[in-house]
Amino acid sequence: MTETPQAPSANPQAFLLDLFRVAVQRAQPLHSMAAHLPPPPKGRTVVLGAGKAGGSMAQALEALWPQDAPLSGLVVTRYHHVPPRPEGLAQRIEVVEAAHPVPDAAGLQAAERILALTQGLTEDDLVLCLISGGGSALLTLPAEGLDLPGKQRINKALLESGAAISEMNCVRKHLSRIKGGRLAAACAPAKVVTLTISDVPGDDPSIIASGPTVPDASTCADALAILDRYRIEVPAAVRAALQTGALETPKPGDACFAGHEVHLIATPRQSLEAAAAAARAAGIEAHILSDEIEGESREVGKVHAALARAVAQRGQPFARPCVILSGGETTVTIRPQQPGIPRGRGGRAGEFCLGLAQALQGQEGVWALAADTDGIDGVEDNAGARVAPDTFARAAAQGLRIGGYLDRNDAYGYFEALGDLVVTGPTNTNVNDFRAILVL
Structure with missing residues (x-):
């Protein structure tokens, strides 16, 4: 079932969350x-x-x-x-x-x-x-x-x-x-x-x-x-x-x-295609990169950021406005715990968003959401997290240094402090990672 999301220009984050919901609904x-x-x-x-x-x-x-x-x-x-x-x-x-x-x-x-x-x-x-x-x-x-x-x-x-x-x-x-x-x-x-x-x-x-x-x-x-x-x-x-x-x-x-x-x-592909159809129904062109992306979550985030910046700054390889979708199953390698510093919290989706935010550096016109379609990112109570053009500025105002959060695999702590966790509760299905980047 394909639903038409909210207008992306009015509320980019609500639009991305609607796409996630469509993807999850397709997998029921x-x-x-x-x-x-x-x-x-x-x-x-x-x-x-x-x-x-x-x-x-x-x-x-x-x-x-x-x-x-x-x-x-x-x-x-x-x-x-x-x-x-x-x-x-x-x-x-x-x-x-x-x-x-x-x-x-x-x-x-x-x-x-x-x-x-x-x-x-x-x-x-x-x-x-x-x-x-x-x-x-x-x-x-x-x-x-x-x-x-x-x-x-x-x-x-x-x-x-x-x-x-x-x-x-x-x-x-x-x-x-x-x-x-x-x-x-x-x-x-x-x-x-x-x-x-x-x-x-x-x-x-x-x-x-x-x-x-x-x-x-x-x-x-x-x-x-x-x-x-x-x-x-x-x-x-x-x-x-x-x-x-x-x-x-x-x-x-x-x-x-x-x-x-x-x-x-x-399958993951079916859910991505459902989200793409919903985006197009809302007047936004959608591009599915792949449903088979693997690798370190933070590094995959950096690659997605490079693509989003190219679209935002040069209109290449996709014209704006558009949404870029991808899926797969990335991994998180847990770094050694530093003496006196609590071990971080978070999963693949959150760590992807950390890598993405670090590489975007507050790029104008780019919003993103990454979440696990089962509604649980790792072992926490969130499905994932979101990134906006003002993420870096809001973090700086609170004294949050993104590199430190990456060092201790603490995506949950970073995005919780910003109020940018995506919390849906269990969805009762599972077609793995869902990532959506909106470029306006």
Whole structure:
């Protein structure tokens, strides 16, 4: 559904926030799930799932699945990410909550229960797997030789290392008893249909939530190389199992995937295109750079700033007025904590805005918003932040030195002091980073 945002010249920041809302609305599962649902099977229909959109995906399926057809199962989502239940909609799928991005005991228990629900399935049964971003942490079942505290430590180290999402999920798959295709293998001989919302660059289902129901082309050797690259220690028994290939995942062509289907029901590109259409409806030309941008958040911010300055100052490569859109999944490498200085707060979107603001240097005619489409930037209560032509001046008036905030990864502190955090609450979906730069 495309809505016409407010006029950008009257309120640039409200216009950008409207574009973000349109992007999020496009990614809600009720809008696109129906076209991908198979008919009810001869036997049972069991629903298994994990991810930040798990609650809304379960409700969408309950609304769309024939009321006279059996439906049951279990989905795990992030704490506080279960949307209000529509009046009159009966609950047929259990939804539980767990921690993200570092897994907890609730996620471990949910994964054990989900795996147990695969027992006794027959070829007459259907398994509908609802998978969305965040499922890697929420669906945690450590490999042999690894306990939950060890998994938490490794996950935290990966998050702070600056590793790309594909690298992190390669490790997660090989240190799990349920991810990397293992859930699909456990469902045999039932037919498995995976409905997924993409939060990864390139929309590769084997990376989304570490691909619990799809083949994995990566290897134990790949996982070991990533751990070594980022100097992340694992127990000796786990390292040995990786070295021997004992923790290998099911590969493409494995018979356990025969007859399975995977459908992408929402993607970052679709959300960016919806935002672009809304901007054009408001009379502003829109340009989508890419939905697959990766790299250090602050550096990506600086590159976007260079483009915005060129448009503002020279009308190149785009004519003003316009909005520049991009998505993907950037990373934040946590800098060493300085003695006596509290560790900063913030996530990818906020750090992008810090890098952008630093490089824009108060450029006239440029406004920006960056936010995570799940409504949570990292582990804070904001979705992201915004930048305006007067950001630098207002910060200077308060004595805020942007370099210091970058040094301690404290985007939250900087933009909170300016009143420029974007706070939406959980959106119950997740198609990753959303960035919009308006040049008037």
